[in-house]
Amino acid sequence: MAKNKQEAVFTPIGQNHSKNGKFEKSVDLPPATRKKHTTLGLSDDDVVEMFRLMYLQRRFEERAMQMYQKGKFGGFLHLYIGQEAVSTGTVFALNDDDDIITAYRDHGWGLVRGISAREGMAELFGKATGCSKGKGGSMHFANTEQHFWGGYGIVGGHIPIGGGLAFANKYLDNGQISTCFFGDGAVDQGSLHETMNMAQLWKLPVVFVVENNGYSMGTAVKRHTVGEIYERAKGYGMKHACFNGMDALTVYENMKEIADEVREDSEPYFVEIRTYRYRGHSMSDPQKYRTKEELEEFQKTDPVERIRQYLLDKDVLEESDIEEIENKIEEEVLDAIDYAEESPSPEPEELYEDMFAGTPYFHDKK
Amino acid sequence: MAVLQFREALRDAIDEEMARDEMVFIMGEEVAEYNGAYKVTEGLLDKYGFKRVIDTPISELGFSGIGVGAAMKGLRPIVEFMTFNFAVLAADQIINHASKVRYMLGGQASVPIVFRGPNASAGQLGATHSVAYDSMYAHFPGLSVIYPSEPDDAKGLLKSAIRSEDPVLFMESEQMYGLKGEVSEEDDYIIPIGKGKIKREGDDVTIIASGKMYHVVKQAAEQLAKDGVEAEVIDPRTIKPFDIEMVIESVKKTNRCVIVDEAHPFGGLAAEAGFLIQREAFDYLDAPVQRVTLPDVCAPFAKNLFDIWLPDAKQVIEAVNTVTYRN
Ligand SMILES: Cc1ncc(C[n+]2csc(CCOP(=O)(O)OP(=O)(O)O)c2C)c(N)n1
Numbered sequence: 001m002a003k004n005k006q007e008a009v010f011t012p013i014g015q016n017h018s019k020n021g022k023f024e025k026s027v028d029l030p031p032a033t034r035k036k037h038t039t040l041g042l043s044d045d046d047v048v049e050m051f052r053l054m055y056l057q058r059r060f061e062e063r064a065m066q067m068y069q070k071g072k073f074g075g076f077l078h079l080y081i082g083q084e085a086v087s088t089g090t091v092f093a094l095n096d097d098d099d100i101i102t103a104y105r106d107h108g109w110g111l112v113r114g115i116s117a118r119e120g121m122a123e124l125f126g127k128a129t130g131c132s133k134g135k136g137g138s139m140h141f142a143n144t145e146q147h148f149w150g151g152y153g154i155v156g157g158h159i160p161i162g163g164g165l166a167f168a169n170k171y172l173d174n175g176q177i178s179t180c181f182f183g184d185g186a187v188d189q190g191s192l193h194e195t196m197n198m199a200q201l202w203k204l205p206v207v208f209v210v211e212n213n214g215y216s217m218g219t220a221v222k223r224h225t226v227g228e229i230y231e232r233a234k235g236y237g238m239k240h241a242c243f244n245g246m247d248a249l250t251v252y253e254n255m256k257e258i259a260d261e262v263r264e265d266s267e268p269y270f271v272e273i274r275t276y277r278y279r280g281h282s283m284s285d286p287q288k289y290r291t292k293e294e295l296e297e298f299q300k301t302d303p304v305e306r307i308r309q310y311l312l313d314k315d316v317l318e319e320s321d322i323e324e325i326e327n328k329i330e331e332e333v334l335d336a337i338d339y340a341e342e343s344p345s346p347e348p349e350e351l352y353e354d355m356f357a358g359t360p361y362f363h364d365k366k
Numbered sequence: 367m368a369v370l371q372f373r374e375a376l377r378d379a380i381d382e383e384m385a386r387d388e389m390v391f392i393m394g395e396e397v398a399e400y401n402g403a404y405k406v407t408e409g410l411l412d413k414y415g416f417k418r419v420i421d422t423p424i425s426e427l428g429f430s431g432i433g434v435g436a437a438m439k440g441l442r443p444i445v446e447f448m449t450f451n452f453a454v455l456a457a458d459q460i461i462n463h464a465s466k467v468r469y470m471l472g473g474q475a476s477v478p479i480v481f482r483g484p485n486a487s488a489g490q491l492g493a494t495h496s497v498a499y500d501s502m503y504a505h506f507p508g509l510s511v512i513y514p515s516e517p518d519d520a521k522g523l524l525k526s527a528i529r530s531e532d533p534v535l536f537m538e539s540e541q542m543y544g545l546k547g548e549v550s551e552e553d554d555y556i557i558p559i560g561k562g563k564i565k566r567e568g569d570d571v572t573i574i575a576s577g578k579m580y581h582v583v584k585q586a587a588e589q590l591a592k593d594g595v596e597a598e599v600i601d602p603r604t605i606k607p608f609d610i611e612m613v614i615e616s617v618k619k620t621n622r623c624v625i626v627d628e629a630h631p632f633g634g635l636a637a638e639a640g641f642l643i644q645r646e647a648f649d650y651l652d653a654p655v656q657r658v659t660l661p662d663v664c665a666p667f668a669k670n671l672f673d674i675w676l677p678d679a680k681q682v683i684e685a686v687n688t689v690t691y692r693n
Contacts, residue, residue: 133472142471149438150471154462160428161463164435171391171417171441194428354469355508357476358531361560361607362507
């Protein structure tokens, strides 16, 4: 064996172990739209509501984090903070009866699809009044009545299910489309590729959306997947797009066009929305895999700040109006915490409820 | 009564349920244009068309999940696996999703889906094509597991499975598709899930077996009868829910029990049934319960090894001899 031979390296080396000292961003943001909300067909009230929803998601999670740190509840807590423009722009782009399904980073999605702050917080606290009766917790928010089919905890596991929702919509010919959201980490799962192939082959009205937030847990995108994510679609002859997810109007503009097209011609779409997660992966994440510079850089593009500023710049609202909205939301979230604290835990008998839609059967239960 | 092959009984069940309910559809590898890898779905494409009889790529994980999602929106998918040995690739959808979605969403969705196909071994197919998965899936709350042995059971139970509001695993055998048997011609013939059947009455020993093993036991019981031992043979038909009442009642009469299970020994149906019998009928037992299972080893290819590996009538008779103290 030759001496001086370099040790083999498999996974690309990350920021913290790289010796060149260069600061590399985990994700590059495409430019945001320059169009005004009115040009996009949104009313003043619509953008105000967008802001309201985004601020609600933000404060809900900031308060949830405090409650978690106080030990008010356990389990996982994956925060969506930084990604709120994606959920918000999307629900405005979709019809109310279009389906949404996502992974465990699901609080924002629940809040934009009809789960109240109270029901959401109670679910985090594991209370009977939670949106999933305290049976799901943080990872399994759902409101199926409003076509939010829930958050799922197996990375990539819900992607075929999203395809199945679309399958049912095509089968029932009901004019609904399905949208399936997941992280960049899930792109590496076989379930995505199996489902993309079938979705294209079977012409399913589904939009697969990667919320590329730069990291799969502690592994930067470039360290876990090859090439540009959206280009994966090419292998399946699938229409695709990649756009900025730190601006709700950009998300709205693109998702609206895509949703209309998918509804019209019943063909799937593969979308990469570039965004950023400000907090750790879950609550116990020292975040050593990224630099402070990167985080600070992305904080300059904070989607909640951005829409707030937009409302002021376009004279939709005045500072005092905005503060009023913010105060109201703060109250709503604090009230949700009281509600969650005061709500009863599920009755012990509840342990055996909701397993079966038909006749229940529990082996060896007397 | 009509005499039908096992596959015809299955096909009739699917056909009747598809005719009855437009939400029922079937998908899987080779189910449509090829008419089914084992011809269970023969003719269904012609009758129901491409919307309801769907050929899939070899993507067990993907199409099982599409089935789960479709079921959540109110359809009633029948997902055919070429064998349950390949369903292992879809285990995430069956175990982590189909069985759990309802619970974790607090009852906000249901998953009325049937996963079906051949289970266990079918001759010398080697290690990866020979495993019995019924006990494994029975382990998980929320899943019903059916493994019938005769065409009549297959028809009535498959119809129940398709009508179930919850996920069902319905297991068949490659070696039994051509097996003929009398099938009820009753209109809308339904057998409730979870009910066993006494297929042979006897006072000397209770033998429990389902699916392919039932036929091994049947052979053994005939042999034993010639030696003056009358076995009572119970086919649970459904692995889960397991009809323990029927078993206990029989054991109280015979005082001896042998369980024949096509799975490996650790934690299988034989282990579970054995535990329940000792707990519920301890005072009635005249001998420790015995079991005949696969050994704790992979399926070999070589014919001679395979024959040692698969439980046969001789092993069943030996076990009966043990519990009746005849050896
Ligand atoms: C099948 C599976 N493997 C591993 C995990 C553990 N895990 C949970 S989240 C995660 C990272 C996924 O990242 P990504 O898909 O980018 O989504 P994000 O957390 O950024 O929203 C990992 C490895 C899991 N839940 N499921």
